[in-house]
Amino acid sequence: MVTAPIVLFGVILLVFLIVDLSPNDPARASLGLFASEEARERFAAANGLDDPVWVRFWRFIVNLLHLDLGSSVVRPEPVAHLIGAAFPVTLQLMLLATVIAVFLSLLLGVLAAQTDGRLVDRTIGGLAALFQAAPPFWVGLMFIQLFAVALGVLPSGGYFPIGDGVRYWFSSIIGPATVLALPFTAAMTRIVRASVADELAKDYVRTAKGAGIPWSTIMVRNVLRNSLISPVTVLGLYIGGLMSGAIVVESVFNLPGMGTLLVSGADQGDLGVVRGVAIVSAFVFVLVNLVVDLFYILLNPRAAEAGAE
Template sequence: MARYLLGKLWQSAVTLVLASVVIFVGVRSLPGDPALAMAGEEADPETLARVRADLGLDQPVLVQYVRFVGSVLRGDLGESIRTGIPVTDLVSQTLPVTLWLAGYAIVVAVVLGIGLGVLAAVYRGRWPDYLTGAVAVLGLSVPSFWIGILAILYLAVELGWFPASGYTDVLQNPARGLYHLTMPAFILATSTLALLLRQTRASMIETLGADFIRTARAKGMAWPRIVTRYALRNSVIVVVTLVGLQLGGLVSGAVVTEQIFALPGIGKLTLDSVFTRDYPVIQAVVLVVTLFYIVINLLTDVLYTVIDPRIRIGGRTR
């Protein structure tokens, strides 16, 4: 187990280094000049040169990258070109909002997606299967921003069930904070819910047709117990993989949802930074999201061995 974890940590470290290179080069490939955005359109060449020197943009790209990596290792993500606020402060203020939103959304997607997927598999070819299939098609085909606009119009404006925008800190007021996040979380969870539903249904149908399930039924074991204890447990491995990938996707894909519902999350921060060519903020946000992806994938790999001890680790069974 220790050898397996060390191997995964090494792979994660290499991935993070390669990602930092891609992030650094990609950000500098964006059109536009951050020095011009900071100094103004009417700035003279001398002013632009001074701003570039202050930002370190007059140095060779390799030197800029080395300085960037050194600053990150010291925990210094620089200052925002647009506001002058330390990037660490901006990320620490906005990241919790996105994490609460993504966490709420993944809970909704897992509970409803797996539940409806099991229901569809158990009642295969009957009306629950057709109904859940329609839900999956709608979740995958209708854009989330369109669902979000409709939800605001009907659930917030017409019916007044939920607030149309705004955010309350969940830690300060849990009930009101979760209430504000409920509608955005359900909107963000739609595509993930649909994917989990379809994957759970397919895995459950395959497992329910296995020999050990038929043996359990022949011995007279109760059908609910067969479904929950044996079929679902053997089907959940593939679902865990999908959940791990989707959780990272929800964090990075919350841009549209945060923009629609005016949530002060990291997605909105990223969008504002791209518009103003704020290099330090863009680099920090993408690096944090990448690190989040890597950690989630590592935890997912480890979780496999908890769910199913038969999984081989390092070429040997546990």
């Protein structure tokens, strides 16, 4: 947790340098491909693009501390406003995908561990390997083909704000969230299965069963509590990875989220938008991992005490 500000600053520096030193020309993106050299030079001078890189970085940091991410060179809007409109869509998508993934991975992981080596266990393991390896864009297209084209139960794309009605919002977000959750679910299922199976093999479980303690009590109070420590340690990484997966899923389902904003910004050479989306995504990643670390300490206080020593 102490290193989080250092990591965030390093990411901001890296993102700034990669975007700032890229071959894309903000002047061409703003003025058009056929802008004269004189017009491009005037644009560069007016926007400080001719300043040394350290001056540009310092100016960017000062603006960032004031929550100013600059303005889009393609659209007459501040980058913060564009991100403010797109971020809630991606946040809803990620939250719903996380709920689906956590619920399914716990259910399937525990079921696989309890049927160790049998058909159910092998089937769950095979499906987990399949969905973990399947490209998200292909899964999204197959999902649309099945549920939108063949069955007609869900829309093929688009987004309805929750203010337009929970039913319409849910129908527009459940498909993308499910597709986004599938590789996350597959990876977490395998981790949960291994952790629960390892816990079930311990002596205290056999002792508790021999003492006549109900199996549900053993699972909830002991096995699940102890076996969840390992999955929680990687939970933050997987949730952070949802942001990158959202880029593909939002493009497939035509959702107006951060992924779509990033792709459009890259296509149009709008470097301010690309930089803003990348930095906000990095901040969310660090914040999620901080929350997961706190949750891990609640689950395993002894680890926190050992770290303090």
